[in-house]
Amino acid sequence: MKHIWFLAWQSIRYNRVQSVILIIGLAVPLYLPLAVNGLVSRYEAGLLQRAVSTPLVAGGLGSRFDLVLHALYFRGNVPRLLRMADVEAIRATGYAGPIPLYVRYTAHHAPIVGTTLDYFPFRRLRLARGEQLLELGDCVLGSEVAASLKLAPGDRLITDPENVFDIAGSYPVKLRVMGVLEPSGTPDDRAVFVDIKTTWLVEGLAHGHSDITATNTDTSVVLNRNATNVTANAALVEFTEVTPQKIASFHFHGDPDQFPLSAVIPVPKDERSATLLRGRYQGPDATVQMLVARSVVEELMGLVFRIKRFFDANAVLVGVATALFLLLVVLLSVRLRRPEMETLFRLGCARGLIAKLVATELIAIAAVSLVLALVGAQATIALVSLW
Protein backbone atom coordinates (compact mmCIF):
# COMPACT_ATOMS: atom_id res chain seq x y z
CA MET A 1 0.00 0.00 0.00
CA LYS A 2 2.94 2.35 0.65
CA HIS A 3 3.81 2.22 -3.06
CA ILE A 4 0.25 3.22 -3.98
CA TRP A 5 0.43 6.16 -1.56
CA PHE A 6 3.83 7.10 -2.95
CA LEU A 7 2.61 7.09 -6.56
CA ALA A 8 -0.57 8.96 -5.59
CA TRP A 9 1.46 11.59 -3.76
CA GLN A 10 3.83 11.99 -6.72
CA SER A 11 0.88 12.48 -9.04
CA ILE A 12 -0.76 15.03 -6.71
CA ARG A 13 2.54 16.89 -6.41
CA TYR A 14 3.10 16.88 -10.12
CA ASN A 15 -0.43 18.14 -10.83
CA ARG A 16 -0.25 20.57 -7.94
CA VAL A 17 -2.33 23.36 -9.47
CA GLN A 18 -5.16 21.01 -10.41
CA SER A 19 -4.89 19.32 -7.02
CA VAL A 20 -5.08 22.63 -5.14
CA ILE A 21 -8.11 23.72 -7.19
CA LEU A 22 -9.77 20.38 -6.51
CA ILE A 23 -8.96 20.60 -2.79
CA ILE A 24 -10.42 24.11 -2.54
CA GLY A 25 -13.40 23.10 -4.67
CA LEU A 26 -14.13 20.28 -2.24
CA ALA A 27 -13.20 22.12 0.96
CA VAL A 28 -15.59 25.04 0.43
CA PRO A 29 -18.83 23.00 0.17
CA LEU A 30 -17.63 20.93 3.15
CA TYR A 31 -16.68 24.00 5.18
CA LEU A 32 -20.04 25.78 4.94
CA PRO A 33 -22.26 23.13 6.56
CA LEU A 34 -19.54 22.31 9.10
CA ALA A 35 -19.20 25.95 10.14
CA VAL A 36 -22.97 26.55 10.20
CA ASN A 37 -23.58 23.39 12.25
CA GLY A 38 -20.75 24.23 14.62
CA LEU A 39 -21.94 27.79 15.11
CA VAL A 40 -25.56 26.75 15.61
CA SER A 41 -24.53 24.05 18.10
CA ARG A 42 -22.37 26.50 20.00
CA TYR A 43 -25.08 29.15 19.91
CA GLU A 44 -27.62 26.61 21.11
CA ALA A 45 -25.35 25.38 23.91
CA GLY A 46 -24.60 28.94 25.04
CA LEU A 47 -28.25 29.96 24.95
CA LEU A 48 -29.45 26.86 26.73
CA GLN A 49 -26.75 26.97 29.40
CA ARG A 50 -27.72 30.52 30.35
CA ALA A 51 -31.42 29.65 30.18
CA VAL A 52 -31.09 26.52 32.28
CA SER A 53 -29.31 28.50 35.00
CA THR A 54 -32.12 31.08 34.97
CA PRO A 55 -35.27 29.32 36.17
CA LEU A 56 -37.76 32.16 35.74
CA VAL A 57 -37.88 35.56 34.13
CA ALA A 58 -40.54 38.15 34.97
CA GLY A 59 -41.29 41.23 32.96
CA GLY A 60 -43.90 43.48 31.43
CA LEU A 61 -46.38 42.11 28.91
CA GLY A 62 -45.13 41.81 25.35
CA SER A 63 -42.82 39.61 23.34
CA ARG A 64 -41.56 36.73 25.46
CA PHE A 65 -38.52 36.41 23.23
CA ASP A 66 -37.59 40.07 23.73
CA LEU A 67 -38.01 39.74 27.47
CA VAL A 68 -35.91 36.59 27.83
CA LEU A 69 -33.15 37.85 25.49
CA HIS A 70 -33.11 41.11 27.41
CA ALA A 71 -32.96 39.49 30.86
CA LEU A 72 -30.43 36.83 29.88
CA TYR A 73 -28.28 38.64 27.33
CA PHE A 74 -28.94 42.32 28.06
CA ARG A 75 -29.98 42.72 24.43
CA GLY A 76 -32.66 45.03 23.11
CA ASN A 77 -35.34 46.77 25.11
CA VAL A 78 -38.47 45.36 26.68
CA PRO A 79 -41.79 46.71 25.41
CA ARG A 80 -43.08 47.51 28.89
CA LEU A 81 -41.26 48.29 32.12
CA LEU A 82 -42.00 46.90 35.55
CA ARG A 83 -42.13 48.93 38.75
CA MET A 84 -40.17 48.32 41.90
CA ALA A 85 -43.50 47.44 43.53
CA ASP A 86 -43.64 44.35 41.27
CA VAL A 87 -40.41 43.13 42.82
CA GLU A 88 -41.88 43.51 46.29
CA ALA A 89 -45.04 41.71 45.14
CA ILE A 90 -42.98 38.72 44.02
CA ARG A 91 -41.04 38.77 47.26
CA ALA A 92 -44.29 38.96 49.19
CA THR A 93 -45.49 35.64 47.73
CA GLY A 94 -42.71 33.94 49.65
CA TYR A 95 -42.03 31.60 46.71
CA ALA A 96 -38.94 33.31 45.33
CA GLY A 97 -36.25 35.83 45.98
CA PRO A 98 -36.49 38.42 43.19
CA ILE A 99 -33.37 39.89 41.57
CA PRO A 100 -34.29 43.16 39.82
CA LEU A 101 -32.69 44.13 36.53
CA TYR A 102 -32.72 47.50 34.85
CA VAL A 103 -30.82 47.51 31.60
CA ARG A 104 -31.35 50.61 29.54
CA TYR A 105 -28.17 52.70 29.53
CA THR A 106 -24.70 52.04 28.24
CA ALA A 107 -21.15 53.07 28.99
CA HIS A 108 -18.81 52.96 26.01
CA HIS A 109 -21.52 50.84 24.36
CA ALA A 110 -21.38 48.21 27.12
CA PRO A 111 -24.79 47.66 28.74
CA ILE A 112 -25.12 49.05 32.26
CA VAL A 113 -26.90 46.40 34.31
CA GLY A 114 -28.58 47.79 37.37
CA THR A 115 -29.22 45.02 39.88
CA THR A 116 -28.60 43.99 43.48
CA LEU A 117 -25.70 42.17 45.06
CA ASP A 118 -27.79 38.95 44.89
CA TYR A 119 -27.10 38.82 41.16
CA PHE A 120 -23.41 37.98 41.60
CA PRO A 121 -23.71 34.77 43.64
CA PHE A 122 -26.73 33.76 41.52
CA ARG A 123 -24.57 33.88 38.37
CA ARG A 124 -21.52 32.56 40.25
CA LEU A 125 -19.61 35.71 39.33
CA ARG A 126 -16.48 36.34 41.33
CA LEU A 127 -14.23 39.33 41.56
CA ALA A 128 -10.84 39.01 39.93
CA ARG A 129 -9.69 42.39 41.28
CA GLY A 130 -11.02 45.13 43.55
CA GLU A 131 -14.17 45.21 45.64
CA GLN A 132 -17.91 44.83 45.31
CA LEU A 133 -20.37 47.69 44.87
CA LEU A 134 -20.47 49.76 48.01
CA GLU A 135 -22.10 53.09 47.26
CA LEU A 136 -24.17 54.98 44.75
CA GLY A 137 -22.08 55.62 41.63
CA ASP A 138 -19.93 52.50 42.00
CA CYS A 139 -19.59 49.97 39.22
CA VAL A 140 -18.09 46.51 38.70
CA LEU A 141 -16.89 45.60 35.22
CA GLY A 142 -17.20 42.40 33.27
CA SER A 143 -13.81 41.02 32.25
CA GLU A 144 -14.12 41.89 28.54
CA VAL A 145 -15.24 45.45 29.26
CA ALA A 146 -12.29 45.98 31.60
CA ALA A 147 -9.89 44.53 29.05
CA SER A 148 -11.23 46.43 26.05
CA LEU A 149 -11.46 49.79 27.90
CA LYS A 150 -8.24 49.11 29.84
CA LEU A 151 -9.91 49.97 33.12
CA ALA A 152 -8.95 48.84 36.61
CA PRO A 153 -10.35 49.43 40.09
CA GLY A 154 -10.05 53.11 40.96
CA ASP A 155 -10.59 54.30 37.37
CA ARG A 156 -13.64 56.23 36.22
CA LEU A 157 -16.15 55.27 33.52
CA ILE A 158 -18.59 57.77 32.03
CA THR A 159 -22.03 56.63 30.94
CA ASP A 160 -23.10 57.31 27.36
CA PRO A 161 -25.49 60.26 26.90
CA GLU A 162 -28.90 59.00 25.89
CA ASN A 163 -29.47 61.83 23.42
CA VAL A 164 -26.97 64.63 22.87
CA PHE A 165 -29.66 66.96 21.57
CA ASP A 166 -31.91 66.61 24.61
CA ILE A 167 -30.53 69.15 27.04
CA ALA A 168 -33.30 68.37 29.50
CA GLY A 169 -32.48 64.65 29.46
CA SER A 170 -30.23 62.67 31.75
CA TYR A 171 -26.62 63.75 31.89
CA PRO A 172 -23.70 61.33 31.74
CA VAL A 173 -22.60 60.13 35.15
CA LYS A 174 -19.01 59.38 36.03
CA LEU A 175 -18.98 55.89 37.59
CA ARG A 176 -16.20 54.75 39.90
CA VAL A 177 -14.77 51.34 38.99
CA MET A 178 -14.71 49.27 42.17
CA GLY A 179 -13.83 45.85 40.81
CA VAL A 180 -13.39 43.60 37.79
CA LEU A 181 -15.10 40.22 37.50
CA GLU A 182 -13.42 36.97 36.54
CA PRO A 183 -14.18 35.84 32.97
CA SER A 184 -17.29 33.69 32.83
CA GLY A 185 -17.74 33.16 29.09
CA THR A 186 -21.22 34.69 29.32
CA PRO A 187 -22.77 38.07 28.47
CA ASP A 188 -21.81 39.15 32.00
CA ASP A 189 -18.25 39.57 30.67
CA ARG A 190 -19.49 42.32 28.39
CA ALA A 191 -21.56 44.27 30.96
CA VAL A 192 -21.05 47.04 33.50
CA PHE A 193 -22.77 46.23 36.79
CA VAL A 194 -24.12 48.91 39.08
CA ASP A 195 -26.55 49.01 41.94
CA ILE A 196 -30.13 49.44 40.76
CA LYS A 197 -30.20 52.86 42.44
CA THR A 198 -27.28 53.98 40.32
CA THR A 199 -29.28 53.27 37.13
CA TRP A 200 -32.03 55.47 38.51
CA LEU A 201 -29.35 58.10 39.11
CA VAL A 202 -28.24 57.77 35.47
CA GLU A 203 -31.90 58.06 34.47
CA GLY A 204 -32.24 61.31 36.41
CA LEU A 205 -34.62 60.01 39.06
CA ALA A 206 -31.94 60.85 41.60
CA HIS A 207 -29.48 63.68 41.52
CA GLY A 208 -27.08 65.68 43.62
CA HIS A 209 -26.41 69.40 43.70
CA SER A 210 -25.24 72.15 46.01
CA ASP A 211 -27.44 72.80 49.03
CA ILE A 212 -29.89 75.56 48.05
CA THR A 213 -31.65 75.41 51.38
CA ALA A 214 -28.63 76.84 53.17
CA THR A 215 -28.64 80.49 54.04
CA ASN A 216 -25.42 81.16 52.12
CA THR A 217 -26.87 79.79 48.83
CA ASP A 218 -26.27 81.83 45.70
CA THR A 219 -29.63 83.59 45.47
CA SER A 220 -29.34 84.04 41.72
CA VAL A 221 -30.25 80.36 41.15
CA VAL A 222 -33.27 80.38 43.49
CA LEU A 223 -36.54 81.03 41.72
CA ASN A 224 -38.87 80.52 44.65
CA ARG A 225 -38.51 79.68 48.31
CA ASN A 226 -41.17 78.88 50.88
CA ALA A 227 -41.35 77.04 54.17
CA THR A 228 -41.36 73.54 52.63
CA ASN A 229 -39.88 73.92 49.16
CA VAL A 230 -37.08 75.67 47.29
CA THR A 231 -37.22 75.96 43.49
CA ALA A 232 -34.00 76.57 41.58
CA ASN A 233 -33.43 77.49 37.95
CA ALA A 234 -31.37 75.58 35.38
CA ALA A 235 -28.23 77.41 36.40
CA LEU A 236 -28.02 75.19 39.46
CA VAL A 237 -25.05 72.88 38.85
CA GLU A 238 -25.85 69.18 39.20
CA PHE A 239 -23.08 66.84 40.25
CA THR A 240 -22.05 64.28 37.66
CA GLU A 241 -20.00 62.16 40.01
CA VAL A 242 -20.78 60.70 43.39
CA THR A 243 -17.87 61.50 45.70
CA PRO A 244 -17.58 61.04 49.48
CA GLN A 245 -17.94 64.83 49.85
CA LYS A 246 -21.02 65.08 47.66
CA ILE A 247 -22.80 61.81 48.37
CA ALA A 248 -24.94 63.36 51.06
CA SER A 249 -26.39 65.76 48.53
CA PHE A 250 -27.74 62.98 46.30
CA HIS A 251 -31.43 62.28 46.75
CA PHE A 252 -34.37 60.68 44.94
CA HIS A 253 -37.52 62.34 43.78
CA GLY A 254 -40.78 60.41 43.65
CA ASP A 255 -42.12 57.15 45.05
CA PRO A 256 -39.44 54.40 45.00
CA ASP A 257 -42.15 51.79 44.45
CA GLN A 258 -42.84 53.34 41.08
CA PHE A 259 -39.21 53.41 39.95
CA PRO A 260 -38.71 51.45 36.72
CA LEU A 261 -37.19 48.02 36.09
CA SER A 262 -36.84 46.15 32.82
CA ALA A 263 -37.00 42.60 34.20
CA VAL A 264 -36.88 40.51 37.33
CA ILE A 265 -35.20 37.16 37.85
CA PRO A 266 -37.20 35.39 40.52
CA VAL A 267 -35.13 32.66 42.17
CA PRO A 268 -37.69 30.15 43.47
CA LYS A 269 -36.97 28.10 46.58
CA ASP A 270 -37.87 24.88 44.78
CA GLU A 271 -39.76 23.54 41.77
CA ARG A 272 -43.08 23.63 43.59
CA SER A 273 -42.55 27.28 44.50
CA ALA A 274 -41.72 28.05 40.88
CA THR A 275 -44.94 26.42 39.70
CA LEU A 276 -47.02 28.21 42.30
CA LEU A 277 -45.39 31.52 41.49
CA ARG A 278 -46.09 31.09 37.80
CA GLY A 279 -49.69 30.30 38.67
CA ARG A 280 -49.99 33.66 40.34
CA TYR A 281 -49.15 35.43 37.12
CA GLN A 282 -51.22 33.47 34.64
CA GLY A 283 -54.55 35.16 35.13
CA PRO A 284 -56.14 37.26 32.36
CA ASP A 285 -55.63 40.42 34.41
CA ALA A 286 -51.95 39.84 35.05
CA THR A 287 -49.78 42.81 34.18
CA VAL A 288 -46.56 40.83 34.68
CA GLN A 289 -45.60 37.79 32.65
CA MET A 290 -43.66 35.03 34.38
CA LEU A 291 -41.69 32.92 31.91
CA VAL A 292 -39.66 29.72 32.11
CA ALA A 293 -36.49 30.88 30.39
CA ARG A 294 -35.55 27.45 29.11
CA SER A 295 -38.90 26.92 27.37
CA VAL A 296 -38.68 30.28 25.63
CA VAL A 297 -35.09 29.67 24.51
CA GLU A 298 -35.99 26.20 23.24
CA GLU A 299 -38.87 27.74 21.32
CA LEU A 300 -36.46 30.31 19.91
CA MET A 301 -34.02 27.57 18.97
CA GLY A 302 -36.88 25.78 17.22
CA LEU A 303 -37.20 28.80 14.95
CA VAL A 304 -33.46 28.87 14.40
CA PHE A 305 -33.42 25.15 13.56
CA ARG A 306 -36.30 25.60 11.15
CA ILE A 307 -34.14 28.08 9.26
CA LYS A 308 -31.16 25.79 9.65
CA ARG A 309 -33.08 23.03 7.86
CA PHE A 310 -33.03 25.21 4.76
CA PHE A 311 -29.27 25.53 5.15
CA ASP A 312 -29.01 21.76 5.54
CA ALA A 313 -31.11 21.18 2.42
CA ASN A 314 -28.95 23.70 0.60
CA ALA A 315 -25.81 21.94 1.83
CA VAL A 316 -27.16 18.61 0.54
CA LEU A 317 -27.89 20.11 -2.88
CA VAL A 318 -24.45 21.74 -3.01
CA GLY A 319 -22.97 18.39 -1.93
CA VAL A 320 -24.78 16.53 -4.72
CA ALA A 321 -23.69 19.15 -7.27
CA THR A 322 -20.11 18.93 -6.00
CA ALA A 323 -20.19 15.14 -6.16
CA LEU A 324 -21.40 15.31 -9.77
CA PHE A 325 -18.68 17.79 -10.67
CA LEU A 326 -16.15 15.58 -8.92
CA LEU A 327 -17.39 12.59 -10.90
CA LEU A 328 -17.01 14.60 -14.10
CA VAL A 329 -13.49 15.65 -13.10
CA VAL A 330 -12.58 12.03 -12.33
CA LEU A 331 -13.99 10.80 -15.65
CA LEU A 332 -12.14 13.51 -17.58
CA SER A 333 -8.98 12.86 -15.59
CA VAL A 334 -9.19 9.14 -16.31
CA ARG A 335 -9.61 9.92 -20.00
CA LEU A 336 -6.64 12.28 -19.97
CA ARG A 337 -4.53 9.77 -18.09
CA ARG A 338 -5.49 6.76 -20.16
CA PRO A 339 -2.02 6.49 -21.79
CA GLU A 340 -0.40 6.55 -18.36
CA MET A 341 -2.79 3.86 -17.10
CA GLU A 342 -2.24 1.81 -20.23
CA THR A 343 1.53 1.98 -19.59
CA LEU A 344 1.03 0.78 -16.05
CA PHE A 345 -1.13 -2.08 -17.31
CA ARG A 346 1.37 -3.07 -19.99
CA LEU A 347 4.14 -3.05 -17.43
CA GLY A 348 2.19 -5.59 -15.39
CA CYS A 349 0.03 -3.53 -13.08
CA ALA A 350 -3.40 -4.99 -12.31
CA ARG A 351 -6.39 -2.96 -13.45
CA GLY A 352 -7.66 -3.11 -9.86
CA LEU A 353 -4.42 -1.61 -8.64
CA ILE A 354 -4.71 1.22 -11.17
CA ALA A 355 -8.25 1.91 -9.93
CA LYS A 356 -6.89 1.82 -6.38
CA LEU A 357 -4.22 4.33 -7.36
CA VAL A 358 -6.81 6.76 -8.76
CA ALA A 359 -9.03 6.18 -5.72
CA THR A 360 -6.09 6.84 -3.37
CA GLU A 361 -5.40 10.16 -5.06
CA LEU A 362 -9.05 11.10 -4.66
CA ILE A 363 -9.11 9.96 -1.04
CA ALA A 364 -5.97 11.96 -0.29
CA ILE A 365 -7.46 15.07 -1.91
CA ALA A 366 -10.78 14.53 -0.13
CA ALA A 367 -8.97 14.01 3.19
CA VAL A 368 -6.97 17.22 2.81
CA SER A 369 -10.17 19.06 1.82
CA LEU A 370 -11.95 17.67 4.88
CA VAL A 371 -9.10 18.66 7.18
CA LEU A 372 -9.04 22.15 5.65
CA ALA A 373 -12.82 22.43 6.01
CA LEU A 374 -12.65 21.26 9.64
CA VAL A 375 -9.82 23.64 10.51
CA GLY A 376 -11.60 26.47 8.72
CA ALA A 377 -14.88 25.72 10.48
CA GLN A 378 -13.16 25.56 13.88
CA ALA A 379 -11.30 28.80 13.18
CA THR A 380 -14.55 30.47 12.13
CA ILE A 381 -16.31 29.27 15.27
CA ALA A 382 -13.41 30.48 17.42
CA LEU A 383 -13.33 33.85 15.63
CA VAL A 384 -17.08 34.32 15.88
CA SER A 385 -16.93 33.38 19.56
CA LEU A 386 -14.21 35.99 20.15
CA TRP A 387 -16.18 38.57 18.25
Added chain:
Amino acid sequence: MIAIDQLSFHYPDSTFSLRVPSLTVGDGEKVALVGPSGSGKTTLLHLIAGILLPDTGHIAVGEARPDQLNDAQRRAFRIATLGLVFQDFQLLAALDVLENILLPYRINPALKLTGEVRERARQLAQETGLEQRLHHRPGRLSHGEKQRAALCRALITQPRCLLADEPTGNLDPHAKTRVLDVLFEQCARAKASLLMVTHDHGLLSRFDRAIDLGELNASGAARGHSCPQPPANINKAP
Protein backbone atom coordinates in the same frame (compact mmCIF):
# COMPACT_ATOMS: atom_id res chain seq x y z
CA MET B 1 13.58 -18.50 -25.86
CA ILE B 2 10.46 -17.32 -27.65
CA ALA B 3 8.57 -19.87 -29.70
CA ILE B 4 5.41 -19.21 -31.68
CA ASP B 5 3.42 -21.87 -33.44
CA GLN B 6 0.36 -21.50 -35.68
CA LEU B 7 -0.56 -18.12 -34.18
CA SER B 8 -3.58 -16.25 -35.43
CA PHE B 9 -5.18 -13.14 -34.10
CA HIS B 10 -7.70 -10.56 -35.18
CA TYR B 11 -9.14 -7.46 -33.55
CA PRO B 12 -12.91 -7.44 -33.09
CA ASP B 13 -14.73 -5.23 -35.62
CA SER B 14 -11.60 -4.99 -37.77
CA THR B 15 -10.44 -6.58 -41.00
CA PHE B 16 -6.91 -6.83 -39.67
CA SER B 17 -5.66 -10.30 -38.95
CA LEU B 18 -2.27 -11.61 -37.99
CA ARG B 19 -1.05 -15.09 -38.83
CA VAL B 20 2.35 -16.35 -37.80
CA PRO B 21 2.91 -20.02 -38.67
CA SER B 22 6.15 -20.30 -36.75
CA LEU B 23 8.70 -18.02 -35.16
CA THR B 24 11.50 -18.61 -32.71
CA VAL B 25 13.98 -16.35 -30.98
CA GLY B 26 16.79 -18.15 -29.25
CA ASP B 27 18.30 -17.31 -25.88
CA GLY B 28 20.54 -14.28 -26.17
CA GLU B 29 19.57 -13.82 -29.81
CA LYS B 30 19.01 -10.33 -31.20
CA VAL B 31 16.22 -10.31 -33.75
CA ALA B 32 14.83 -7.34 -35.67
CA LEU B 33 11.16 -7.35 -36.60
CA VAL B 34 10.42 -5.35 -39.73
CA GLY B 35 7.43 -4.93 -41.96
CA PRO B 36 5.17 -2.28 -43.38
CA SER B 37 2.92 -0.23 -41.15
CA GLY B 38 -0.16 -2.19 -40.15
CA SER B 39 1.52 -5.54 -40.63
CA GLY B 40 1.06 -6.35 -36.94
CA LYS B 41 4.52 -5.84 -35.43
CA THR B 42 3.27 -4.14 -32.28
CA THR B 43 0.39 -6.60 -32.08
CA LEU B 44 2.83 -9.49 -32.19
CA LEU B 45 4.85 -7.97 -29.32
CA HIS B 46 1.64 -7.55 -27.33
CA LEU B 47 0.69 -11.17 -27.99
CA ILE B 48 4.11 -12.38 -26.81
CA ALA B 49 3.81 -10.16 -23.74
CA GLY B 50 0.37 -11.54 -22.92
CA ILE B 51 -1.24 -8.11 -23.27
CA LEU B 52 -3.35 -9.60 -26.06
CA LEU B 53 -4.47 -13.21 -26.37
CA PRO B 54 -4.29 -15.16 -29.64
CA ASP B 55 -7.35 -16.61 -31.32
CA THR B 56 -5.50 -19.83 -32.02
CA GLY B 57 -1.97 -21.17 -31.82
CA HIS B 58 0.64 -21.26 -29.10
CA ILE B 59 3.18 -18.87 -27.67
CA ALA B 60 5.96 -19.95 -25.34
CA VAL B 61 8.46 -17.73 -23.61
CA GLY B 62 10.92 -20.03 -21.93
CA GLU B 63 8.81 -22.47 -19.93
CA ALA B 64 5.87 -20.10 -19.72
CA ARG B 65 2.80 -20.20 -21.96
CA PRO B 66 1.28 -16.71 -21.64
CA ASP B 67 -1.77 -17.67 -23.71
CA GLN B 68 -2.63 -20.34 -21.15
CA LEU B 69 -2.25 -18.17 -18.06
CA ASN B 70 -4.98 -16.29 -16.30
CA ASP B 71 -4.91 -12.50 -16.08
CA ALA B 72 -2.97 -12.28 -12.81
CA GLN B 73 -0.50 -14.93 -13.90
CA ARG B 74 0.07 -13.15 -17.22
CA ARG B 75 0.86 -9.92 -15.36
CA ALA B 76 3.25 -11.74 -13.08
CA PHE B 77 4.85 -13.45 -16.07
CA ARG B 78 5.14 -10.17 -17.95
CA ILE B 79 6.78 -8.32 -15.14
CA ALA B 80 9.10 -11.15 -14.16
CA THR B 81 10.13 -12.46 -17.56
CA LEU B 82 9.84 -9.62 -20.05
CA GLY B 83 11.22 -6.18 -20.45
CA LEU B 84 9.12 -3.85 -22.56
CA VAL B 85 10.39 -0.75 -24.36
CA PHE B 86 7.75 1.32 -26.08
CA GLN B 87 8.12 3.52 -29.12
CA ASP B 88 6.91 6.67 -27.33
CA PHE B 89 8.86 5.87 -24.15
CA GLN B 90 5.71 5.98 -22.00
CA LEU B 91 7.50 7.30 -18.97
CA LEU B 92 5.28 8.59 -16.18
CA ALA B 93 5.48 12.38 -16.22
CA ALA B 94 4.94 12.65 -12.46
CA LEU B 95 7.97 10.51 -11.58
CA ASP B 96 11.63 11.36 -11.90
CA VAL B 97 14.01 9.13 -13.86
CA LEU B 98 14.96 6.99 -10.87
CA GLU B 99 11.34 6.37 -9.90
CA ASN B 100 10.40 5.63 -13.50
CA ILE B 101 13.13 2.98 -13.58
CA LEU B 102 11.85 1.54 -10.29
CA LEU B 103 8.21 1.67 -11.38
CA PRO B 104 7.82 -2.12 -12.00
CA TYR B 105 8.71 -2.66 -8.34
CA ARG B 106 6.04 -0.23 -7.18
CA ILE B 107 3.17 -1.66 -9.23
CA ASN B 108 3.66 -5.36 -8.69
CA PRO B 109 3.37 -6.71 -5.15
CA ALA B 110 5.39 -9.77 -6.15
CA LEU B 111 8.51 -7.63 -6.59
CA LYS B 112 10.24 -6.26 -3.50
CA LEU B 113 11.85 -2.87 -3.74
CA THR B 114 15.09 -3.33 -1.84
CA GLY B 115 18.27 -1.33 -1.51
CA GLU B 116 19.89 -3.75 -3.92
CA VAL B 117 17.25 -2.93 -6.55
CA ARG B 118 17.81 0.79 -6.02
CA GLU B 119 21.52 0.26 -6.44
CA ARG B 120 20.89 -1.69 -9.64
CA ALA B 121 18.74 1.17 -10.93
CA ARG B 122 21.53 3.63 -10.25
CA GLN B 123 23.99 1.28 -11.92
CA LEU B 124 21.79 1.01 -15.02
CA ALA B 125 21.38 4.78 -15.11
CA GLN B 126 25.14 5.19 -14.90
CA GLU B 127 25.74 2.67 -17.67
CA THR B 128 23.26 4.48 -19.91
CA GLY B 129 24.62 7.93 -19.11
CA LEU B 130 21.68 9.04 -17.01
CA GLU B 131 23.43 9.32 -13.64
CA GLN B 132 23.14 13.13 -13.71
CA ARG B 133 19.47 12.95 -14.62
CA LEU B 134 18.21 10.59 -11.93
CA HIS B 135 16.08 13.23 -10.21
CA HIS B 136 14.83 14.95 -13.34
CA ARG B 137 11.32 14.42 -14.58
CA PRO B 138 10.78 13.17 -18.17
CA GLY B 139 9.66 16.64 -19.26
CA ARG B 140 13.25 17.85 -18.84
CA LEU B 141 14.87 15.00 -20.76
CA SER B 142 15.85 14.80 -24.41
CA HIS B 143 14.37 12.08 -26.66
CA GLY B 144 17.47 10.00 -26.30
CA GLU B 145 17.51 10.32 -22.54
CA LYS B 146 13.85 9.36 -22.35
CA GLN B 147 14.49 6.30 -24.45
CA ARG B 148 17.41 5.30 -22.27
CA ALA B 149 15.30 5.78 -19.15
CA ALA B 150 12.62 3.57 -20.70
CA LEU B 151 15.31 1.00 -21.48
CA CYS B 152 16.54 1.04 -17.89
CA ARG B 153 12.95 0.51 -16.71
CA ALA B 154 12.68 -2.51 -19.02
CA LEU B 155 15.94 -3.96 -17.74
CA ILE B 156 15.55 -3.31 -14.02
CA THR B 157 13.72 -6.61 -13.44
CA GLN B 158 16.54 -8.49 -15.21
CA PRO B 159 14.20 -9.97 -17.83
CA ARG B 160 15.06 -13.02 -19.92
CA CYS B 161 13.56 -11.42 -22.97
CA LEU B 162 13.37 -7.84 -24.12
CA LEU B 163 10.58 -6.70 -26.45
CA ALA B 164 11.30 -3.30 -27.94
CA ASP B 165 8.82 -1.44 -30.12
CA GLU B 166 10.76 1.00 -32.32
CA PRO B 167 12.95 2.32 -29.53
CA THR B 168 15.05 4.23 -32.05
CA GLY B 169 12.15 5.87 -33.87
CA ASN B 170 12.34 9.69 -33.91
CA LEU B 171 15.98 9.66 -32.80
CA ASP B 172 18.86 11.24 -34.65
CA PRO B 173 21.48 8.86 -36.07
CA HIS B 174 23.91 9.44 -33.23
CA ALA B 175 21.24 8.84 -30.58
CA LYS B 176 20.03 5.75 -32.47
CA THR B 177 23.48 4.25 -32.38
CA ARG B 178 23.90 5.03 -28.71
CA VAL B 179 20.51 3.55 -27.76
CA LEU B 180 21.21 0.46 -29.78
CA ASP B 181 24.65 0.10 -28.21
CA VAL B 182 23.14 0.29 -24.77
CA LEU B 183 20.37 -2.12 -25.71
CA PHE B 184 22.77 -4.72 -27.08
CA GLU B 185 25.22 -4.26 -24.26
CA GLN B 186 22.58 -4.70 -21.59
CA CYS B 187 21.02 -7.69 -23.35
CA ALA B 188 24.42 -9.29 -23.68
CA ARG B 189 25.17 -8.66 -20.03
CA ALA B 190 21.82 -10.14 -18.95
CA LYS B 191 21.97 -12.89 -21.60
CA ALA B 192 18.50 -11.74 -22.63
CA SER B 193 16.86 -12.33 -25.99
CA LEU B 194 15.89 -9.22 -27.93
CA LEU B 195 13.01 -8.86 -30.32
CA MET B 196 12.97 -5.33 -31.65
CA VAL B 197 10.56 -3.68 -34.04
CA THR B 198 12.21 -1.22 -36.39
CA HIS B 199 11.58 0.53 -39.64
CA ASP B 200 15.20 1.49 -40.02
CA HIS B 201 16.76 -0.98 -42.41
CA GLY B 202 20.13 0.63 -41.83
CA LEU B 203 20.19 -0.92 -38.38
CA LEU B 204 19.39 -4.48 -39.46
CA SER B 205 23.00 -5.40 -40.04
CA ARG B 206 23.64 -5.14 -36.31
CA PHE B 207 21.09 -7.88 -35.48
CA ASP B 208 21.61 -11.62 -35.60
CA ARG B 209 18.71 -11.80 -38.02
CA ALA B 210 15.65 -9.92 -39.12
CA ILE B 211 12.09 -11.10 -39.68
CA ASP B 212 9.79 -9.39 -42.16
CA LEU B 213 6.39 -9.75 -40.55
CA GLY B 214 4.65 -8.57 -43.71
CA GLU B 215 6.01 -11.53 -45.62
CA LEU B 216 5.51 -13.90 -42.72
CA ASN B 217 1.92 -12.79 -42.28
CA ALA B 218 1.24 -13.10 -46.01
CA SER B 219 2.74 -16.56 -46.18
CA GLY B 220 0.83 -17.63 -43.05
CA ALA B 221 -2.38 -16.28 -44.46
CA ALA B 222 -1.81 -17.93 -47.81
CA ARG B 223 -0.83 -21.26 -46.41
CA GLY B 224 -3.20 -21.39 -43.52
CA HIS B 225 -2.54 -22.94 -40.16
CA SER B 226 -1.74 -26.38 -41.39
CA CYS B 227 1.46 -25.36 -43.13
CA PRO B 228 4.00 -24.00 -40.76
CA GLN B 229 6.88 -22.18 -42.41
CA PRO B 230 10.25 -21.29 -41.08
CA PRO B 231 10.60 -17.64 -40.27
CA ALA B 232 11.79 -15.42 -43.02
CA ASN B 233 15.43 -14.62 -42.63
CA ILE B 234 16.57 -11.52 -44.36
CA ASN B 235 19.72 -9.51 -43.98
CA LYS B 236 21.37 -12.15 -41.90
CA ALA B 237 24.04 -10.53 -39.86
CA PRO B 238 27.52 -11.43 -40.99
